[in-house]
Amino acid sequence: MFIPFRYNLLMGLRERNAVRTRQVIFAAAMELFVEHGYEETTMEEIAQHADIGSSTLYRYFLNKESIAMEPLGAPxxxxxxxxxxxxxxxxxxxxxxxxxxxxxxxxxxxxEVHPRLKDILTENPKPFALVLEWYRDEERLLEQALLKRTGAAPDDLHIAFT
Structure with missing residues:
Protein backbone atom coordinates (compact mmCIF):
# COMPACT_ATOMS: atom_id res chain seq x y z
CA MET A 1 0.00 0.00 0.00
CA PHE A 2 1.23 3.49 -0.82
CA ILE A 3 2.17 5.47 2.29
CA PRO A 4 1.96 9.19 1.50
CA PHE A 5 5.00 11.36 2.10
CA ARG A 6 7.29 8.59 3.30
CA TYR A 7 10.13 6.93 1.48
CA ASN A 8 11.03 3.32 1.76
CA LEU A 9 14.80 2.99 1.77
CA LEU A 10 14.48 -0.34 0.00
CA MET A 11 12.78 1.28 -2.99
CA GLY A 12 14.68 1.78 -6.18
CA LEU A 13 15.26 5.17 -7.76
CA ARG A 14 12.30 4.82 -10.14
CA GLU A 15 9.91 4.02 -7.28
CA ARG A 16 11.23 6.89 -5.14
CA ASN A 17 10.80 9.29 -8.07
CA ALA A 18 7.24 8.05 -8.60
CA VAL A 19 6.43 8.61 -4.91
CA ARG A 20 7.97 12.07 -5.08
CA THR A 21 5.97 12.94 -8.21
CA ARG A 22 2.72 11.78 -6.59
CA GLN A 23 3.51 13.94 -3.57
CA VAL A 24 4.19 17.00 -5.72
CA ILE A 25 0.95 16.48 -7.62
CA PHE A 26 -1.06 16.00 -4.42
CA ALA A 27 0.45 19.11 -2.80
CA ALA A 28 -0.21 21.21 -5.92
CA ALA A 29 -3.79 19.97 -6.12
CA MET A 30 -4.47 20.68 -2.45
CA GLU A 31 -3.15 24.23 -2.80
CA LEU A 32 -5.46 24.83 -5.76
CA PHE A 33 -8.45 23.12 -4.10
CA VAL A 34 -8.08 25.38 -1.07
CA GLU A 35 -7.34 28.55 -3.06
CA HIS A 36 -9.84 28.20 -5.92
CA GLY A 37 -12.24 25.49 -4.77
CA TYR A 38 -12.39 21.83 -5.66
CA GLU A 39 -14.96 22.07 -8.44
CA GLU A 40 -13.27 25.07 -10.06
CA THR A 41 -9.82 23.45 -10.21
CA THR A 42 -8.98 21.62 -13.44
CA MET A 43 -6.53 18.82 -14.08
CA GLU A 44 -4.63 21.11 -16.43
CA GLU A 45 -4.24 23.71 -13.68
CA ILE A 46 -2.96 21.02 -11.33
CA ALA A 47 -0.39 19.87 -13.90
CA GLN A 48 0.74 23.44 -14.48
CA HIS A 49 0.95 24.19 -10.75
CA ALA A 50 2.94 20.97 -10.19
CA ASP A 51 5.23 21.94 -13.08
CA ILE A 52 4.59 18.73 -14.98
CA GLY A 53 2.92 17.89 -18.25
CA SER A 54 -0.71 16.85 -18.47
CA SER A 55 0.27 13.42 -19.76
CA THR A 56 2.46 12.90 -16.70
CA LEU A 57 -0.40 13.93 -14.43
CA TYR A 58 -2.77 11.47 -16.10
CA ARG A 59 -0.15 8.71 -15.85
CA TYR A 60 -0.38 9.03 -12.07
CA PHE A 61 -4.02 10.02 -11.53
CA LEU A 62 -7.16 9.46 -13.58
CA ASN A 63 -8.99 12.51 -12.23
CA LYS A 64 -9.24 15.04 -9.38
CA GLU A 65 -11.10 12.54 -7.23
CA SER A 66 -8.23 10.06 -7.34
CA ILE A 67 -5.85 12.84 -6.29
CA ALA A 68 -8.06 13.82 -3.35
CA MET A 69 -8.43 10.17 -2.28
CA GLU A 70 -4.69 9.47 -2.49
CA PRO A 71 -3.92 9.65 1.25
CA LEU A 72 -6.59 7.08 2.12
CA GLY A 73 -4.83 4.43 0.09
CA ALA A 74 -6.50 1.16 -0.75
CA PRO A 75 -9.28 -0.21 1.46
CA GLU A 112 -0.76 14.86 8.61
CA VAL A 113 -1.18 15.28 4.88
CA HIS A 114 -3.36 18.38 4.78
CA PRO A 115 -5.67 19.91 7.40
CA ARG A 116 -8.41 20.71 4.82
CA LEU A 117 -8.47 17.26 3.19
CA LYS A 118 -11.48 16.07 5.21
CA ASP A 119 -13.47 19.15 4.19
CA ILE A 120 -12.59 18.71 0.52
CA LEU A 121 -13.55 15.03 0.56
CA THR A 122 -16.86 15.53 2.33
CA GLU A 123 -18.07 18.85 0.90
CA ASN A 124 -17.83 17.92 -2.78
CA PRO A 125 -20.20 15.34 -4.29
CA LYS A 126 -17.78 13.35 -6.46
CA PRO A 127 -15.05 12.77 -3.88
CA PHE A 128 -17.67 12.21 -1.20
CA ALA A 129 -19.22 9.44 -3.30
CA LEU A 130 -15.76 7.86 -3.58
CA VAL A 131 -15.28 8.12 0.18
CA LEU A 132 -18.58 6.28 0.70
CA GLU A 133 -17.51 3.65 -1.82
CA TRP A 134 -14.16 3.33 -0.03
CA TYR A 135 -15.98 2.72 3.27
CA ARG A 136 -18.24 0.14 1.63
CA ASP A 137 -15.19 -1.71 0.30
CA GLU A 138 -13.52 -1.41 3.72
CA GLU A 139 -16.59 -2.95 5.34
CA ARG A 140 -16.71 -5.82 2.83
CA LEU A 141 -13.04 -6.62 3.35
CA LEU A 142 -13.53 -6.65 7.13
CA GLU A 143 -16.52 -8.95 6.73
CA GLN A 144 -14.44 -11.33 4.59
CA ALA A 145 -11.65 -11.29 7.19
CA LEU A 146 -14.14 -12.09 9.97
CA LEU A 147 -15.69 -14.91 7.94
CA LYS A 148 -12.24 -16.40 7.36
CA ARG A 149 -11.28 -15.92 11.00
CA THR A 150 -14.41 -17.57 12.39
CA GLY A 151 -14.95 -20.15 9.67
CA ALA A 152 -18.55 -18.94 9.39
CA ALA A 153 -20.63 -19.40 6.26
CA PRO A 154 -20.72 -16.46 3.82
CA ASP A 155 -24.38 -15.82 4.64
CA ASP A 156 -23.79 -15.79 8.44
CA LEU A 157 -25.97 -12.98 9.80
CA HIS A 158 -23.94 -12.56 12.99
CA ILE A 159 -20.85 -11.62 11.00
CA ALA A 160 -22.83 -9.47 8.57
CA PHE A 161 -24.41 -7.48 11.41
CA THR A 162 -21.16 -7.26 13.32
Whole structure:
Protein backbone atom coordinates (compact mmCIF):
# COMPACT_ATOMS: atom_id res chain seq x y z
CA MET A 1 0.00 0.00 0.00
CA PHE A 2 1.23 3.49 -0.82
CA ILE A 3 2.17 5.47 2.29
CA PRO A 4 1.96 9.19 1.50
CA PHE A 5 5.00 11.36 2.10
CA ARG A 6 7.29 8.59 3.30
CA TYR A 7 10.13 6.93 1.48
CA ASN A 8 11.03 3.32 1.76
CA LEU A 9 14.80 2.99 1.77
CA LEU A 10 14.48 -0.34 0.00
CA MET A 11 12.78 1.28 -2.99
CA GLY A 12 14.68 1.78 -6.18
CA LEU A 13 15.26 5.17 -7.76
CA ARG A 14 12.30 4.82 -10.14
CA GLU A 15 9.91 4.02 -7.28
CA ARG A 16 11.23 6.89 -5.14
CA ASN A 17 10.80 9.29 -8.07
CA ALA A 18 7.24 8.05 -8.60
CA VAL A 19 6.43 8.61 -4.91
CA ARG A 20 7.97 12.07 -5.08
CA THR A 21 5.97 12.94 -8.21
CA ARG A 22 2.72 11.78 -6.59
CA GLN A 23 3.51 13.94 -3.57
CA VAL A 24 4.19 17.00 -5.72
CA ILE A 25 0.95 16.48 -7.62
CA PHE A 26 -1.06 16.00 -4.42
CA ALA A 27 0.45 19.11 -2.80
CA ALA A 28 -0.21 21.21 -5.92
CA ALA A 29 -3.79 19.97 -6.12
CA MET A 30 -4.47 20.68 -2.45
CA GLU A 31 -3.15 24.23 -2.80
CA LEU A 32 -5.46 24.83 -5.76
CA PHE A 33 -8.45 23.12 -4.10
CA VAL A 34 -8.08 25.38 -1.07
CA GLU A 35 -7.34 28.55 -3.06
CA HIS A 36 -9.84 28.20 -5.92
CA GLY A 37 -12.24 25.49 -4.77
CA TYR A 38 -12.39 21.83 -5.66
CA GLU A 39 -14.96 22.07 -8.44
CA GLU A 40 -13.27 25.07 -10.06
CA THR A 41 -9.82 23.45 -10.21
CA THR A 42 -8.98 21.62 -13.44
CA MET A 43 -6.53 18.82 -14.08
CA GLU A 44 -4.63 21.11 -16.43
CA GLU A 45 -4.24 23.71 -13.68
CA ILE A 46 -2.96 21.02 -11.33
CA ALA A 47 -0.39 19.87 -13.90
CA GLN A 48 0.74 23.44 -14.48
CA HIS A 49 0.95 24.19 -10.75
CA ALA A 50 2.94 20.97 -10.19
CA ASP A 51 5.23 21.94 -13.08
CA ILE A 52 4.59 18.73 -14.98
CA GLY A 53 2.92 17.89 -18.25
CA SER A 54 -0.71 16.85 -18.47
CA SER A 55 0.27 13.42 -19.76
CA THR A 56 2.46 12.90 -16.70
CA LEU A 57 -0.40 13.93 -14.43
CA TYR A 58 -2.77 11.47 -16.10
CA ARG A 59 -0.15 8.71 -15.85
CA TYR A 60 -0.38 9.03 -12.07
CA PHE A 61 -4.02 10.02 -11.53
CA LEU A 62 -7.16 9.46 -13.58
CA ASN A 63 -8.99 12.51 -12.23
CA LYS A 64 -9.24 15.04 -9.38
CA GLU A 65 -11.10 12.54 -7.23
CA SER A 66 -8.23 10.06 -7.34
CA ILE A 67 -5.85 12.84 -6.29
CA ALA A 68 -8.06 13.82 -3.35
CA MET A 69 -8.43 10.17 -2.28
CA GLU A 70 -4.69 9.47 -2.49
CA PRO A 71 -3.92 9.65 1.25
CA LEU A 72 -6.59 7.08 2.12
CA GLY A 73 -4.83 4.43 0.09
CA ALA A 74 -6.50 1.16 -0.75
CA PRO A 75 -9.28 -0.21 1.46
CA UNK A 76 -8.29 -3.02 3.79
CA UNK A 77 -7.11 -1.22 6.92
CA UNK A 78 -9.66 -2.91 9.19
CA UNK A 79 -9.19 -6.34 7.61
CA UNK A 80 -5.43 -6.11 8.11
CA UNK A 81 -5.93 -5.05 11.74
CA UNK A 82 -8.33 -7.97 12.30
CA UNK A 83 -5.81 -10.40 10.82
CA UNK A 84 -3.18 -9.25 13.33
CA UNK A 85 -5.37 -9.99 16.36
CA UNK A 86 -5.00 -13.22 18.40
CA UNK A 87 -6.93 -16.16 16.93
CA UNK A 88 -8.92 -16.79 20.11
CA UNK A 89 -9.99 -13.16 20.61
CA UNK A 90 -13.72 -12.39 20.75
CA UNK A 91 -15.11 -11.07 17.45
CA UNK A 92 -16.47 -7.91 19.09
CA UNK A 93 -13.01 -7.08 20.42
CA UNK A 94 -11.46 -7.78 17.01
CA UNK A 95 -13.96 -5.40 15.39
CA UNK A 96 -13.32 -2.74 18.04
CA UNK A 97 -9.59 -2.92 17.39
CA UNK A 98 -10.20 -2.82 13.63
CA UNK A 99 -12.29 0.33 14.02
CA UNK A 100 -9.55 1.93 16.13
CA UNK A 101 -7.01 1.08 13.41
CA UNK A 102 -9.25 2.72 10.82
CA UNK A 103 -9.69 5.86 12.92
CA UNK A 104 -5.92 6.12 13.44
CA UNK A 105 -5.34 5.60 9.71
CA UNK A 106 -7.82 8.33 8.81
CA UNK A 107 -6.45 10.80 11.33
CA UNK A 108 -2.97 10.25 9.99
CA UNK A 109 -4.11 10.45 6.37
CA UNK A 110 -6.11 13.63 6.70
CA UNK A 111 -4.40 15.67 9.37
CA GLU A 112 -0.76 14.86 8.61
CA VAL A 113 -1.18 15.28 4.88
CA HIS A 114 -3.36 18.38 4.78
CA PRO A 115 -5.67 19.91 7.40
CA ARG A 116 -8.41 20.71 4.82
CA LEU A 117 -8.47 17.26 3.19
CA LYS A 118 -11.48 16.07 5.21
CA ASP A 119 -13.47 19.15 4.19
CA ILE A 120 -12.59 18.71 0.52
CA LEU A 121 -13.55 15.03 0.56
CA THR A 122 -16.86 15.53 2.33
CA GLU A 123 -18.07 18.85 0.90
CA ASN A 124 -17.83 17.92 -2.78
CA PRO A 125 -20.20 15.34 -4.29
CA LYS A 126 -17.78 13.35 -6.46
CA PRO A 127 -15.05 12.77 -3.88
CA PHE A 128 -17.67 12.21 -1.20
CA ALA A 129 -19.22 9.44 -3.30
CA LEU A 130 -15.76 7.86 -3.58
CA VAL A 131 -15.28 8.12 0.18
CA LEU A 132 -18.58 6.28 0.70
CA GLU A 133 -17.51 3.65 -1.82
CA TRP A 134 -14.16 3.33 -0.03
CA TYR A 135 -15.98 2.72 3.27
CA ARG A 136 -18.24 0.14 1.63
CA ASP A 137 -15.19 -1.71 0.30
CA GLU A 138 -13.52 -1.41 3.72
CA GLU A 139 -16.59 -2.95 5.34
CA ARG A 140 -16.71 -5.82 2.83
CA LEU A 141 -13.04 -6.62 3.35
CA LEU A 142 -13.53 -6.65 7.13
CA GLU A 143 -16.52 -8.95 6.73
CA GLN A 144 -14.44 -11.33 4.59
CA ALA A 145 -11.65 -11.29 7.19
CA LEU A 146 -14.14 -12.09 9.97
CA LEU A 147 -15.69 -14.91 7.94
CA LYS A 148 -12.24 -16.40 7.36
CA ARG A 149 -11.28 -15.92 11.00
CA THR A 150 -14.41 -17.57 12.39
CA GLY A 151 -14.95 -20.15 9.67
CA ALA A 152 -18.55 -18.94 9.39
CA ALA A 153 -20.63 -19.40 6.26
CA PRO A 154 -20.72 -16.46 3.82
CA ASP A 155 -24.38 -15.82 4.64
CA ASP A 156 -23.79 -15.79 8.44
CA LEU A 157 -25.97 -12.98 9.80
CA HIS A 158 -23.94 -12.56 12.99
CA ILE A 159 -20.85 -11.62 11.00
CA ALA A 160 -22.83 -9.47 8.57
CA PHE A 161 -24.41 -7.48 11.41
CA THR A 162 -21.16 -7.26 13.32
Missing amino acids: GVMAAAAARRPADEDVALVVGNAIMALLEHQAKASL
